Amino acid sequence: EPEVTQTPSHQVTQMGQEVILRCVPISNHLYFYWYRQILGQKVEFLVSFYNNEISEKSEIFDDQFSVERPDGSNFTLKIRSTKLEDSAMYFCASSGLDRVRSEQYFGPGTRLTVT
Amino acid sequence: SQQGEEDPQALSIQEGENATMNCSYKTSINNLQWYRQNSGRGLVHLILIRSNEREKHSGRLRVTLDTSKKSSSLLITASRAADTASYFCATGSGSEKLVFGKGTKLTVNP
Numbered sequence: 584e585p586e587v588t589q590t591p592s593h594q595v596t597q598m599g600q601e602v603i604l605r606c607v608p609i610s611n612h613l614y615f616y617w618y619r620q621i622l623g624q625k626v627e628f629l630v631s632f633y634n635n636e637i638s639e640k641s642e643i644f645d646d647q648f649s650v651e652r653p654d655g656s657n658f659t660l661k662i663r664s665t666k667l668e669d670s671a672m673y674f675c676a677s678s679g680l681d682r683v684r685s686e687q688y689f690g691p692g693t694r695l696t697v698t
Numbered sequence: 699s700q701q702g703e704e705d706p707q708a709l710s711i712q713e714g715e716n717a718t719m720n721c722s723y724k725t726s727i728n729n730l731q732w733y734r735q736n737s738g739r740g741l742v743h744l745i746l747i748r749s750n751e752r753e754k755h756s757g758r759l760r761v762t763l764d765t766s767k768k769s770s771s772l773l774i775t776a777s778r779a780a781d782t783a784s785y786f787c788a789t790g791s792g793s794e795k796l797v798f799g800k801g802t803k804l805t806v807n808p
Contacts (some may be wrong), residue, residue, distance in 0.1 A: 614794060625801075626741070626786065631794035638792050674741060686731060687788075687796055691740035 585609045587648045587690035594667055595696045604660045604693045606675030606688050616676040617650065618686060619643070626674065627637065665697045704787055704799040712807050717774045719802040721787030722767075728771050730763060730791045734783045737802070741786070744772075777806045 588607045596602050608615050611691040617629040632650055649661045658677075662669055672692045678685040704721045711717055721730070723805065732744040747754045747763045754761045760773040764791035774781055784803045 616794065618796075618798075626788070626796075626798040628795035628797070633794075641795070672738075676741075686743050686746045688743055689733070689741040694738075 587675055587677055587688055589673075589690035589693050591693060592691065593694045593696070595698065597662050598667060600698055602662050602695065604662075604673050604675075604695070606658045606660070606690055607656050608658055608675065608677030609679075609688060610656070612679050612688075613675035614678045614685075614687075615650075615652070616665055616678075617660045617691075618674045618676060619671040619698055620674065620692075621668075621671045629660075638683075662695075665677075665695075667697050670697045704802045706783070706802060708803045708805070710805040710807065711777060713777060713779055715777055715806075716778070717777050717781070717804055717806070719772045719785050719804070721770045721772070721799055723770075723787075723789050723797075724768065724786050725791055726790075727789045730761075730795065731788045731790065732759075732761060732770075732772050733786045733788060733798075736783045737784065744785075763788075774804075777804075779806050779808045782806045 590605045615632040618626050620626045628641050630644045630650055631638045647663045651659050672694050674692045675690045676687040678687045727749055729746055729748045731746045733741040734744055735741050745756050745761050756762050758775045763770045782805050784801040786798050786801045788798045790796055
């Protein structure tokens with residue numbers, strides 16, 4: 584069964600460093616998302632991406648964040664200058680043809696630890 | 699309460715019993731999705747119910763949706779120890795994003 588994959592599973596970085604989190608969505612999906620979950624808290628929406636552009640973003644997704652689909656398979660989240668409060672589990676998700684009525688399938692997550 | 703609030707926050711039952719978790723939300727929705735998360739792991743999609751549906755089944759899962767009460771329930775029948783996890787509802791309201799609740803932590807004791 585197709586699944587969303589993410590790499591790395593765990594990333595440790597120092598405050599102020601740039602990190603890139605990588606995702607391979609399900610191959611025939613058209614909509615891509617990033618969410619994050621700070622330890623013990625709710626899963627929060629960051630950004631959605633369709634047709635090579637951001638379609639929606641949350642207040643969390645400020646200028647320090649960017650997303651890119653550099654080729655036909657990868658979808659990346661970049662944090663330019665990490666802060667301690669960026670420590671969280673980051674989930675990539677994808678969905679199919681109907682953005683408002685389709686299931687969103689999540690990857691296993693990347694645990695980001697900022698020290 | 700915020701969009702997508704589950705209750706109870708924690709539920710402990712014996713293997714073989716049924717587990718019922720509830721979710722309430724505030725705004726109108728297009729769909730509501732239930733997910734399972736094992737400790738520290740990814741989110742596994744369980745079931746999606748659309749706003750024009752009232753009930754859906756998938757294996758041992760039964761989901762109901764009452765749009766007049768803005769609530770949904772997830773029933774797991776004949777629970778197993780492997781069902782131990784956190785369960786989240788997430789609402790889709792016409793935009794791409796899903797809004798998650800805080801989850802119900804289910805423990806099934808063998």
